[in-house]
Amino acid sequence: EVQLVQSGAEVKKPGESLKISCKGSGYRFTNYWIGWVRQMPGKGLEWMGIIYPGDSDTRYSPSFQGQVTISADKSISTAYLQWSSLKASDTAMYYCARRGYCSTGSCPNWFDPWGQGTLVTVSS
Amino acid sequence: QSALTQPRSVSGSPGQSVTISCTGTSSDVGGYNYVSWYQQHPDKAPKLMIYDVSKRPSGVPDRFSGSKSGNTASLTISGLQAEDEADYYCCSYAGSYFWVFGGGTKLTVL
Numbered sequence: 001e002v003q004l005v006q007s008g009a010e011v012k013k014p015g016e017s018l019k020i021s022c023k024g025s026g027y028r029f030t031n032y033w034i035g036w037v038r039q040m041p042g043k044g045l046e047w048m049g050i051i052y053p054g055d056s057d058t059r060y061s062p063s064f065q066g067q068v069t070i071s072a073d074k075s076i077s078t079a080y081l082q083w084s085s086l087k088a089s090d091t092a093m094y095y096c097a098r099r100g101y102c103s104t105g106s107c108p109n110w111f112d113p114w115g116q117g118t119l120v121t122v123s124s
Numbered sequence: 125q126s127a128l129t130q131p132r133s134v135s136g137s138p139g140q141s142v143t144i145s146c147t148g149t150s151s152d153v154g155g156y157n158y159v160s161w162y163q164q165h166p167d168k169a170p171k172l173m174i175y176d177v178s179k180r181p182s183g184v185p186d187r188f189s190g191s192k193s194g195n196t197a198s199l200t201i202s203g204l205q206a207e208d209e210a211d212y213y214c215c216s217y218a219g220s221y222f223w224v225f226g227g228g229t230k231l232t233v234l
Contacts, residue, residue: 059221109158109217110175
């Protein structure tokens with residue numbers, strides 16, 4: 001079974017750093033892009049960025065460029081989303097999701113499956 | 125890049141059909157046949173329901189269908205069931221490794 005399992009909920013103070021994870025299983029992790037999506041409390045989904053674990057090619061939404069860092073460790077089939085200095089406005093649920101398989105010359109533009117989400121709460 | 129525009133809420137009775145619209149621009153919905161739809165139940169992760177405008181993943185009931193005309197995509201759910209009550213999000217590829225979501229639509233089954 002293809003699965004993405006995310007790390008547990010975090011409670012942090014403003015200014016602290018944080019790295020959350022997304023571990024893939026049931027498929028060849030290096031062959032599929034992994035995206036990150038934010039959902040603020042009571043709000044909709046927002047695209048943050050995407051990484052190809054095979055070569056760590058990473059792309060960011062302009063809204064999140066410079067605000068977060070996306071990385072991956074293919075040796076343990078895990079992608080990461082990290083902050084160097086959290087703000088209260090980073091309080092949200094964060095999801096990772098796998099892009100469809102890219103064959104030669106063609107990449108799907110849908111995401112399935114999704115991780116269960118990691119709730120990040122930033123409060124003083 | 126602005127979010128795609130969806131109605132905040134729609135409703136229907138069991139057995140009826142509902143359609144949720146998703147309006148973008150020629151840079152996203154209108155420019156690519158890469159619209160997908162996700163269902164999200166409360167406190168659950170989103171689930172892919174439709175991809176590439178009108179294709180259904182294995183396991184998704186054929187009551188769910190998608191279409192697109194110009195800059196507007198639509199999700200239609202026929203034969204509404206209580207379990208369909210959820211939030212629905214459209215998503216479009218917008219080029220250069222960028223995707224944009226709609227604001228979400230809350231479907232209430234009366």
